[in-house]
Structure formats: C-alpha cells, structure tokens
Amino acid sequence: MIVQAILVALITTCCTWWFSHVVTRTWLYPLWSGFLVGLVLGKPVEGMMIAAAINLPYVGFITAGGSMPGNPQFAGPVGTALALVSGLDVNSATTVGVILGSVTIMVWTAYMSINTLWVHMAEDFLNKGNIRAMRMCNYIPSFFVSFILNGIPAMLVVLYGAPFGEWFQTFPQWIVDGFGIVGGLMPALGIAMLLQYLNKPKLMPFFFLGFALAEFMGLTTMMVTFIAALVAILLYNYQSDSTKKLTGGEA
Numbered sequence: 001m002i003v004q005a006i007l008v009a010l011i012t013t014c015c016t017w018w019f020s021h022v023v024t025r026t027w028l029y030p031l032w033s034g035f036l037v038g039l040v041l042g043k044p045v046e047g048m049m050i051a052a053a054i055n056l057p058y059v060g061f062i063t064a065g066g067s068m069p070g071n072p073q074f075a076g077p078v079g080t081a082l083a084l085v086s087g088l089d090v091n092s093a094t095t096v097g098v099i100l101g102s103v104t105i106m107v108w109t110a111y112m113s114i115n116t117l118w119v120h121m122a123e124d125f126l127n128k129g130n131i132r133a134m135r136m137c138n139y140i141p142s143f144f145v146s147f148i149l150n151g152i153p154a155m156l157v158v159l160y161g162a163p164f165g166e167w168f169q170t171f172p173q174w175i176v177d178g179f180g181i182v183g184g185l186m187p188a189l190g191i192a193m194l195l196q197y198l199n200k201p202k203l204m205p206f207f208f209l210g211f212a213l214a215e216f217m218g219l220t221t222m223m224v225t226f227i228a229a230l231v232a233i234l235l236y237n238y239q240s241d242s243t244k245k246l247t248g249g250e251a
Helices: 002-016 018-023 030-040 044-058 072-086 090-103 105-127 131-160 163-169 173-198 204-215 221-237 241-247
Strands: none
Touching: 002 018, 002 030, 002 072, 002 131, 018 131, 030 044, 030 072, 044 072, 044 090, 072 090, 072 105, 072 131, 072 163, 090 105, 105 131, 173 204, 204 221
16 A cells, blocks of 8 residues: 555656646646546546546636636545545545645645745756756756645545545535535536637537537447547538638648
C-alpha cells in the first residue's frame, strides 16, 4: 500500500505541476488522472467510472483571468482515490470530488503564489548569466511545492482513507440520499455549462443530430464520433473556394 500511496501522490503532484502540462494537458482533467489512480490501486474500470463522473461537472470548466471556479486537478485523483479505498458509490464520489475541488481552490492559489518566489530567483540567476540555475528554478521548486500541497494529502487519503466509507454511512439516511441526488445532478450541471458554449445557431443542429443518433438509433459514442468526422470532412470538401482560402485550405 505504501508504494501505491506514493504513486498516487506523484500522479496528484503532476496534475498541478506546470511542466507535466507541457507534456500533455490531459493532466488537468479528472478523467485521465482518476484513471491513472484506478490503475495504480488495481481497479482501473472502477477508477475510470468514478473519474468520469467527477469530470462531468468540470466539462465546461474554464479559468478566466487566473480565477478558478474549482480545483479539478485535486478533485480528480484525490476524489477517485478516496472513493476507491473507502468504497463510495459513483454518485457519492461525484459529490465528494466536487466538494474537494471547491474547498481546495485555496490550495491552487497557494501553489501559484508560492511559485512566484522562484520567478524572482530565476531572474536573479539570469542576470548573473547562470542559465542552468535559472532553468532549475523553473522546474524543481514548483514540483516540490505541488508535492507538499497536493501529493502528501493524496498519499494520506490512500493510507488512511478507508474508514471514510464507514464513517460516511453513519450519516443519517436523508443526508446520504441528499449526497446521491446532488451527485446525480452535478453531471447535468457540467453538461449545461458546456451547452452554453455550443449555443450557436450553426452548432446546435449538430448537437441534436448526435443526440438523435445515440438516443433513437442506439449508436455508441465511437459510432457517433466516426459519423461526425465524416460530416466534418464532407462540409470542408464542399465549402466554397473563398472559405477554404480564409481557413488556410487549398482552393
């Protein structure tokens, strides 16, 4: 369990550490980080299901001017780990994950604030011509700050979070039911936020087309994606030459 706790801590650390986002931005989303946590804990399918549920409220997630409506980098891996080790169901795990994301906004703020120290140190090294030290200031300190603020709590959850499920079940039934209802509504909220971006006259017909293919014809997500790719290719091939020039295509 110690090795698993350390691996989960490293996953959670990488979710916030800026350098891992240079490699791939998928670290930002609970779907990916939660799957990795499930893989480490030996429950990849359950981990992906819980992570997908936690991810849905953050589907329309954006950071405007540095403000954070939530902390999905923490909610994804830690919420998934807590759910797996304590045996929470998907709806309860969603609610707990979103609560964690909301509560730990200050963790993100602290992480970003502390890292400003290394910027000034890097600038001093640059003025002295020490390029290697300047680069190290950009990589190493921010990793350890993320490990302390995010990785260590994740490690403690894996090591000592198992009793949480039993403690959670001691709540009055109406509270447990309330968590389940809220957890079921959270994904709908995330989808609604996403639809705000799609609420354009030219885009909404495609949304309803995909809904009709999935709901009325019973097509899987992969089938709908394949059809969508074909539609996109056809629209591009049959658009006017002037439009192709504006979009960078060949006439």
